[in-house]
Amino acid sequence: MKRQLKNLFASKQQKESAAAELSSDKIPQHVAIIMDGNGRWAKSHGLPRIAGHHSGMKTIKRITKAADRLGVKVLTLYAFSTENWKRPKEEVEFLMKLPQEFLSIELEELHENNVQVRMMGYKEDLPEHTLRAVEAAEERTKHNTGMVLNFALNYGSRKEMLNAFKEMAAAVQTGELQPDQITEELYEQHLLTRTLPDPDLLIRTSGELRISNFMMWQLAYSELWFTDVFWPAFTEEHFHEAIRGYQQRARRFGGL
Ligand code: IPE
Ligand code: IPE
Ligand code: MG
Secondary structure (H helix, E strand, O other): OHHHOOOOOOOHHHHHHHHHOOOHHHOOOEEEEEOOOHHHHHHHOOOOHHHHHHHHHHHHHHHHHHHHHHOOOEEEEEEEEOOHHHOOHHHHHHHHHHHHHHHHHHHHHHHHOOOEEEEEOOHHHOOHHHHHHHHHHHHHHOOOOOOEEEEEEEEOHHHHHHHHHHHHHHHHHOOOOOHHHOOHHHHHHOOOOOOOOOOOEEEEOOOOOOOOOOOOOOOOOOEEEEOOOOHHHOOHHHHHHHHHHHHOOOOOOOOO
């Protein structure tokens, strides 16, 4: 199978040339993306919505490669929200098959390139086949030390925050924790992102100007980049444009 795969990752020279046009000392460590507009992309091409989701998988490959080339440490991709279960059953079923399809094609090469695949979200509601594929990928790549490719799958920020409150409240009730010991750092240990830095850059495709229940605590000081381009049409050049935009921002974190 390996021989059929084109090299997903860049050679050293390619990495250097992609990095050359951007200042290499200001590459965001963590980029988070709300991959939106698959349905509208499909509609604009006279195709069913699921064709848009399928095409969006190719963008995942493209942008994973681009992010790795630039030296991004964590790439978080919002693939399915806790609210997306409201969609028609056929669409949800299709979306739940995509992780195994993507991973069956890409996992070996991701692994060879030292990428660590992770899932951020509520595993208990996923169909068995989806969970199996995701967990196998996590297991296979867990000792890798390169870029973290973090799929937000059945992820919702409100649920994440409520669970953190519940866990801390339970610890207060048993007397293990005093309310005044609840700090930002402790709270963050109860979030699904506990081992990750906050996103430096959030990108949302498709022209929607909202957060849609994505990483609401973690995005407090992220730079936001919105583009009208639909996710299936989002290219490496669009990604570089977002990084360039990021590099021109002055991040102050409340200071001067
Ligand atoms: C993003 O594309 C993928 C998911 C939310 C799963 P959409 O399916 O939301 O596409 P639009 O927004 O309807 O065009
Ligand atoms: C956000 O997109 C969720 C993902 C991209 C997975 P949606 O298409 O679900 O968001 P809304 O409904 O337009 O806010
Ligand atoms: Mg959408």
